[in-house]
Amino acid sequence: MLEKNKMYQIEILDLGHNGEGIGKIDGFTIFVEGGLPGDVVKVKTTIVKKSYAIGKLIKIIKPSGNRIDAVCPIAHECGGCQIMNMDYKAQLDIKKKRVEETIKRIGKIEVPVHDTLGMDKPFEYRNKAQFPVGMLDGKAIMGFYQKGSHQIVDTAYCHIQHPINETVVKLMKEYIHKYNITVYDEKTRKGLIRHVVTKVGYQTGEVMVIIITNGRNLPQQQELVKLLMDNIKGLKSVVQNINDKNTNIIFGQETITLHGENTIEDYIGPLKFKISAQSFFQVNPQQTKVLYEKALEYADLKGEETVFDIYCGIGTISLFLAEKAKKVYGVEVVEAAIEDAKTNATLNNITNAEFYVGEAEKIVPKLYEKGIKADVVVVDPPRKGCEETVLDTIANMEPERIVYVSCNPATLARDLAYLSEKGYKAVEVQPVDMFPHTAHVECVALIERV
Ligand code: SAH
Numbered sequence: 001m002l003e004k005n006k007m008y009q010i011e012i013l014d015l016g017h018n019g020e021g022i023g024k025i026d027g028f029t030i031f032v033e034g035g036l037p038g039d040v041v042k043v044k045t046t047i048v049k050k051s052y053a054i055g056k057l058i059k060i061i062k063p064s065g066n067r068i069d070a071v072c073p074i075a076h077e078c079g080g081c082q083i084m085n086m087d088y089k090a091q092l093d094i095k096k097k098r099v100e101e102t103i104k105r106i107g108k109i110e111v112p113v114h115d116t117l118g119m120d121k122p123f124e125y126r127n128k129a130q131f132p133v134g135m136l137d138g139k140a141i142m143g144f145y146q147k148g149s150h151q152i153v154d155t156a157y158c159h160i161q162h163p164i165n166e167t168v169v170k171l172m173k174e175y176i177h178k179y180n181i182t183v184y185d186e187k188t189r190k191g192l193i194r195h196v197v198t199k200v201g202y203q204t205g206e207v208m209v210i211i212i213t214n215g216r217n218l219p220q221q222q223e224l225v226k227l228l229m230d231n232i233k234g235l236k237s238v239v240q241n242i243n244d245k246n247t248n249i250i251f252g253q254e255t256i257t258l259h260g261e262n263t264i265e266d267y268i269g270p271l272k273f274k275i276s277a278q279s280f281f282q283v284n285p286q287q288t289k290v291l292y293e294k295a296l297e298y299a300d301l302k303g304e305e306t307v308f309d310i311y312c313g314i315g316t317i318s319l320f321l322a323e324k325a326k327k328v329y330g331v332e333v334v335e336a337a338i339e340d341a342k343t344n345a346t347l348n349n350i351t352n353a354e355f356y357v358g359e360a361e362k363i364v365p366k367l368y369e370k371g372i373k374a375d376v377v378v379v380d381p382p383r384k385g386c387e388e389t390v391l392d393t394i395a396n397m398e399p400e401r402i403v404y405v406s407c408n409p410a411t412l413a414r415d416l417a418y419l420s421e422k423g424y425k426a427v428e429v430q431p432v433d434m435f436p437h438t439a440h441v442e443c444v445a446l447i448e449r450v
Pocket of ligand 1: 314332358361380381
């Protein structure tokens with residue numbers, strides 16, 4: 001039996017969902033934050049439960065061959081990039097292995113999993129940054145929350161964000177100091193500036209800066225806009241969002257445009273999208289294109305098909321499909337996202353896509369009852385996967401192919417197994433690295449009617 005507060009020497013064998021190392025002591029699972037597969041480490045047990053233990057990494061006795069120095073000096077503190085200290089190729093390999101093993105273990109099915117499609121340059125890929133703003137010893141600090149807390153780690157430059165953020169952070173600090181602007185304190189609930197959020201169009205170079213304030217009055221507004229305009233190339237929009245609630249949710253209800261447009265634009269492949277302060281947009285547009293192209297390849301459309309895009313968000317996949325299909329039906333629960341989907345369809349002159357707001361488990365059966373049948377179905381559910389009602393209805397429609405885009409291999413595995421009992425066979429799975437240096441895995445699966 002494992003004891004608490006005792007030292008053990010172990011080899012790290014695997015990586016968990018949050019990037020933590022996993023090892024075994026006499027067959028007993030132990031999670032070790034900071035451990036990488038292949039490391040031999042000395043750990044001290046801090047928590048011992050019935051089925052697992054948690055250990056603190058005390059010393060690396062022999063480092064894994066894949067261990068490197070993370071390019072970011074605060075990677076360890078920030079927790080955004082959990083596996084930045086792992087060689088990128090090894091990151092891709094481990095993501096593939098995670099998908100393979102999860103499908104075997106949970107789905108109990110055999111399906112080929114391809115090598116993870118990664119980025120040539122896995123840095124500066126994010127198009128949206130959210131910086132909490134604070135004050136430390138009279139100095140404004142901006143950056144990211146420390147792992148598991150609301151302590152702000154002051155960050156001049158984040159390696160996975162668009163480089164424009166460095167300038168935005170510098171300018172916002174300058175504004176705060178020059179005009180003695182107060183910053184929000186979570187404890188006292190006083191102070192003005194809460195967060196600064198930036199959005200960047202990678203293809204267009206357009207930049208939006210959003211200042212989230214606790215209250216309406218933003219002093220020296222003109223000066224702030226001028227400061228940003230003079231120094232940020234591509235600045236298209238400066239927006240204030242008011243949030244005076246005691247909440248961890250970043251955005252409040254009201255948004256005011258201080259300068260320029262309400263939206264910026266960006267492209268994914270040939271499609272153009274309008275992005276507002278609060279609208280959802282994929283954060284890694286370059287890899288999104290890779291993912292969607294794979295989904296489109298799997299959909300194998302000839303132009304005569306009726307296609308469903310279930311969990312369609314702002315309709316990005318739907319519009320990709322619409323160019324190659326006869327008709328696309330998009331289904332999504334968030335009303336604002338469907339509004340965006342319709343706007344984006346118009347923006348791209350797409351007239352064969354129709355969008356429905358509501359829960360997929362209600363809407364999809366309704367469409368089926370109306371006699372609408374899909375030849376090809378694409379699903380891109382949230383982490384919890386698809387509801388059985390959705391999968392049942394899809395199976396009843398008897399589409400030739402189902403393309404399953406997944407952000408969680410565990411629910412993908414479960415749903416693949418469920419579909420295999422309904423006459424559908426998983427043909428292949430392609431992992432795509434949407435979030436380099438994080439433990440996150442995204443994949444797309446091709447499923448065919450037997
Ligand atoms: N396909 C989109 C977004 C997928 S994310 C894209 O590529 O951009 C998953 C989406 O499912 C989210 O937009 C979420 O709002 C939506 N969603 C969650 N539960 C849902 C449900 N029960 N019915 C329909 N949509 C749902």
